[in-house]
Amino acid sequence: MTPLLSLSCRSLLNRRGTVGLTVFAIAVSVMLVLGVERLRHDAKSSFANTISGTDLIVGARSGTIQLLLYSVFRIGNATNNIAWKSYRDIAAQPEIAWTVPLSLGDSHHGFRVMGTTADYFRHYRYGRKQPLRFAAGVAFEDVFDAILGADAAKALGYELGDAIVVSHGLGQTGFARHEDKPFKVVGILAKTGTPVDRTVHVSLAGIEAIHIDWRSGSRVPGMTTDADTVRQMDLQPKAITAFLVGTKSRFAAFRLQRTINEYPREPLLAVLPGVALQELWDLMGTAEAALSAISMFVVAAGLLGMMTMLLSGLNERRREIAILRSVGARPAHVFGMLVLEAAFISLGGALVGLVMLYAGLLVAQPLIDVQYGLFLSIGLPTARDLTLLGVIFFAGVLVGAVPGYRAYRHSLADGMIVRT
Amino acid sequence: MSVHRCLPALSRIAAISFVVLAIGPAPDAFGSERKAHRHGAGTLNLAIEGRNVEAELEAPGADVVGFEHAAASDAEKQAVAKAADQLRAGATLFVFPEAAGCRLIESEVESPLLDEKHHDHKGSDTDAHAEFHAHYHFRCDRPGQLTHLDTTYFETFPAAQALTVRMITAGGQSARQLTPKTARLKF
Numbered sequence: 001m002t003p004l005l006s007l008s009c010r011s012l013l014n015r016r017g018t019v020g021l022t023v024f025a026i027a028v029s030v031m032l033v034l035g036v037e038r039l040r041h042d043a044k045s046s047f048a049n050t051i052s053g054t055d056l057i058v059g060a061r062s063g064t065i066q067l068l069l070y071s072v073f074r075i076g077n078a079t080n081n082i083a084w085k086s087y088r089d090i091a092a093q094p095e096i097a098w099t100v101p102l103s104l105g106d107s108h109h110g111f112r113v114m115g116t117t118a119d120y121f122r123h124y125r126y127g128r129k130q131p132l133r134f135a136a137g138v139a140f141e142d143v144f145d146a147i148l149g150a151d152a153a154k155a156l157g158y159e160l161g162d163a164i165v166v167s168h169g170l171g172q173t174g175f176a177r178h179e180d181k182p183f184k185v186v187g188i189l190a191k192t193g194t195p196v197d198r199t200v201h202v203s204l205a206g207i208e209a210i211h212i213d214w215r216s217g218s219r220v221p222g223m224t225t226d227a228d229t230v231r232q233m234d235l236q237p238k239a240i241t242a243f244l245v246g247t248k249s250r251f252a253a254f255r256l257q258r259t260i261n262e263y264p265r266e267p268l269l270a271v272l273p274g275v276a277l278q279e280l281w282d283l284m285g286t287a288e289a290a291l292s293a294i295s296m297f298v299v300a301a302g303l304l305g306m307m308t309m310l311l312s313g314l315n316e317r318r319r320e321i322a323i324l325r326s327v328g329a330r331p332a333h334v335f336g337m338l339v340l341e342a343a344f345i346s347l348g349g350a351l352v353g354l355v356m357l358y359a360g361l362l363v364a365q366p367l368i369d370v371q372y373g374l375f376l377s378i379g380l381p382t383a384r385d386l387t388l389l390g391v392i393f394f395a396g397v398l399v400g401a402v403p404g405y406r407a408y409r410h411s412l413a414d415g416m417i418v419r420t
Numbered sequence: 421m422s423v424h425r426c427l428p429a430l431s432r433i434a435a436i437s438f439v440v441l442a443i444g445p446a447p448d449a450f451g452s453e454r455k456a457h458r459h460g461a462g463t464l465n466l467a468i469e470g471r472n473v474e475a476e477l478e479a480p481g482a483d484v485v486g487f488e489h490a491a492a493s494d495a496e497k498q499a500v501a502k503a504a505d506q507l508r509a510g511a512t513l514f515v516f517p518e519a520a521g522c523r524l525i526e527s528e529v530e531s532p533l534l535d536e537k538h539h540d541h542k543g544s545d546t547d548a549h550a551e552f553h554a555h556y557h558f559r560c561d562r563p564g565q566l567t568h569l570d571t572t573y574f575e576t577f578p579a580a581q582a583l584t585v586r587m588i589t590a591g592g593q594s595a596r597q598l599t600p601k602t603a604r605l606k607f
Contacts, residue, residue, distance in 0.1 A: 052592060250588040251467035251474040274593025275586050 004333060008340035011320075015313065019345060022309045026349025029302035030392060031356045033295040034385055038361070040288055042376050044281070047073075050194040051273050053125030055253040058082070058090065058260055059242035061267035065283065068276040071102060071242040074112045074195045078104065081239035086266045091243070093259070095252040098123050100244040103207045103237060106166050111152040113166050113200045115207030115237075121147075123246055126194045136160055137187030143205045143231050147187035151197040151370060158185050164200070166210060181210045193375045205235035245270075299392055303399045306345055310338060310403035321407055335401075335408040342400020349396070350389045354381065460581035462573075464598075467588045468566060468607070473522065473558040475514065477507070477573075481533055481550040483580040488550040491533060503552065504529045506576050510556040515570040521561030529554045566607055574600035 012019045051072050059067040060080030069075040091099040100123055103115035118139040121132050137160050140147060148158060158164065163182040183202055191197055212233070247253045253272060260270035314321070321334055361378050369375050381389070462479035481488035484503045491497040507513065507529045516522040531552040560566060574580055583598040589607055596605060 055588075055593075249467075250469045251472075253588055253593075254465040254467065254476060254586075272586060272588070272593045274588075275595040278595040 004336050004340060007324075008337050008344060011317075011337070012341055012344055018309055018313070022306050022345055023348040023352060025305050026299075026302040026346060026392075026396070027352035027356055029295070029299040030350050030353025030389070031360065032298050033388055033392070034353065034357045034381075035360065036291050036295045037384065037388065038357075038376060040291070041382075043374060046193060046374055047280070048277060049127040051124075051126060051277075053123070053129045053246070054244045054273055055247040055250075056245040056257055056260070056270045057242060057273055057276075058245060058268055058270045061269045064269070064271045064276045065280050067242065067269055067271055068273060068280065070104065071244075072195065072273065074104070074114075074199060078241045081241055082243070082268065083266055084236065084238050084240060086263065086268065087240055087243055089265075090260060090263065090268075093256065095248055095256055096245055097248045098246040100124065101204060101237075101240040102242045102244065103204055103239075104241045106168055106207065106210075108152075108164055108166050108200045109156055111149075111156070111198055111200050113202060113207075115202055115204045115240075117204055120201065120244075123244070124196070126192050126196065130192075132192065132196065133190040135188050135190040137185070140186060140201075140203045140206075142184070142186075143203060143209050143235060144181060144183045145186040145203060145206070146183035147189060147201040148185055149189050149195075149197040149199045149201075150191040152200055153185075153188045155370060158188075160185055160188065166200075166202070168211075204237050204240070208235045208237045209233075299395075302349065303346070303392075303396055306342060306349075306396065307399045307402055310342060310400065311406065314403055314407055331408045335404040338404035338407055339397060339400040342404075343393070343397045346393050346396025346400075350393055354389070460579060462580060462583050464571075464583050464585045465587070466569075466585060466605075468563065468590070471560050471563050473516075473556075473560060473566070475510070475556040475558070477513075477552070477554040477556070479507070479552045479554075479573075479577070479580065481531070481552065484552050484577050485533070486579060488533070490550075500531075500533050503577075504531070504534055507552055507554045510554075510558070513572055513576065514556065514558070515572065516558065516560065517565055517567055519562060519565035520567075521565075522558045523560075524556060525559050526557040527554065568607060569605040571598065571603050571605070573598075574603055 057067060057071050059071060060078060060082055062079045066076060066079075070078050087099070087101060090096070098119060100116060100120045102120075104112060106113040121134075121139050124132055126132075134147075135150065137147070146164060148156075152158075156164075162185045164185060165182050183206060189196065209231075245256065247256060257270040257272065260268050324334060324337075325331075358378065361376055365376050365378060460480070460483055462477060462483060464478075465476040467474045484507070485496070485499045487496065491500045508527050510527040511524040529552060532550050533552070571583070573583060581599065585596040585598055585605055587594055587596070587605075587607075591607070598605060
């Protein structure tokens with residue numbers, strides 16, 4: 001066995017150019033498989049950890065997942081608003097413990113601005129029912145106070161006391177800016193690893209106030225009400241985008257959901273966030289499966305590449321193999337040598353792939369965190385990762401058997417016959 | 421290899437590829453499974469809070485008695501009455517682990533099919549969505565032992581294909597799908 005090992009090893013070293021490329025091809029595919037796996041797992045846990053402790057989310061009637069996405073994940077937009085009257089009406093139901101109104105639609109340098117009340121910071125929970133914590137400052141008091149999520153504060157370099165101007169709509173630059181009424185940063189939240197980090201929170205009254213001189217999405221020319229006058233006005237909003245509900249008992253959530261869905265005065269939709277999340281998984285399951293399938297095919301392509309390399313190598317190595325045979329190597333030895341070569345290559349590919357994965361994670365982690373709010377974990381390979389690596393290695397050895405068998409059959413004849 | 425011999429080989433490969441593509445998975449191969457069970461699917465809402473377990477079952481008339489119009493014949497009336505009794509027997513329909521010491525405190529069943537007044541239907545009243553609503557309240561002595569729930573729903577009503585469960589427990593909200601093969605709900 002040992003001479004066979006050193007023979008395979010040296011033979012591979014002798015052809016280090018092609019072998020190196022093959023190892024690299026397998027390494028890339030291994031990195032892809034493990035990377036996709038990690039992304040899938042981390043995206044799932046980060047989504048699942050975004051909201052907890054909220055029993056119902058209520059919005060205008062649309063899709064369950066759509067409501068969940070815009071109200072919690074700040075993805076997409078609401079199709080409609082909820083009248084303030086309906087909100088107060090429902091919030092007065094005896095089974096409700098607390099409600100938090102949300103008003104979305106404006107932005108600040110690409111970060112969503114959300115109007116809410118101080119109750120948001122009291123009742124919103126993420127992960128394992130963890131409350132939001134202030135890294136600095138306090139919850140809002142004034143109409144023009146703003147509280148930043150950790151990423152928003154970091155990315156824009158804001159500190160307490162800075163003034164920020166909110167853009168109308170969700171454009172990055174925004175033609176329509178609420179310049180006349182800047183907000184003051186009074187609080188910065190601690191990092192949560194949820195979309196809260198990327199949100200600029202202002203009071204509901206603040207959202208109402210900046211739109212006072214506006215009609216249907218644009219400023220009314222010549223109409224400017226200064227901030228102090230606005231503070232004196234009645235700033236109760238006429239509509240909100242959605243609201244979060246906490247119920248007094250667990251079963252009440254089901255009853256309330258039905259009541260709200262059958263609310264006669266306005267078409268509303270109440271969803272159980274945990275159930276809606278699961279629906280989202282079911283939906284994403286297809287995409288996940290497709291992603292996994294594609295990465296597995298890339299591995300198959302890598303292994304086929306290795307087989308091609310070994311098979312075409314046989315041609316070049318006719319002489320080498322014939323000489324081995326002539327000095328006493330049996331066909332089984334030739335077979336073993338080729339399988340060992342395949343094993344070395346796939347093992348090398350798996351190890352290099354693992355190293356590349358971690359290098360990639362180290363580089364990509366902060367970028368993905370800031371850009372998409374998705375925190376990738378850099379932990380030890382999981383049991384699943386190791387299983388995948390094992391399967392890839394084993395498949396590689398199997399693939400090596402094909403050229404091995406060929407050499408086994410033809411080793412002597414091939415080397416001796418002089419071809420023209 | 422000369423061009424003459426190479427071309428036929430290539431065309432054969434191309435032909436095989438086309439055949440493989442054509443008989444490959446149809447685009448709707450995914451997701452069809454979820455849609456397939458729209459009929460024959462009931463829903464169960466379940467909440468566990470302390471010692472109390474509340475459940476709410478909504479089952480299509482078609483699953484329970486095989487029809488969704490007001491019972492006309494005597495046989496149909498009997499079927500509806502029998503189904504209502506079976507649904508009311510919550511302790512038979514839902515079996516909690518013995519160790520948890522759960523007992524049924526209250527159960528009620530409602531359905532437009534049970535309603536005598538629905539006999540004089542006004543044309544459109546034969547709504548195809550007639551359902552049975554059942555509500556159960558269990559109390560458990562040792563809620564810490566509540567590890568799972570077995571349901572005999574599928575054996576009692578063989579026409580039922582699936583039960584969509586939405587539950588709220590100390591662990592949060594979740595959704596599950598029960599079928600005759602997987603009739604155990606783990607908490």
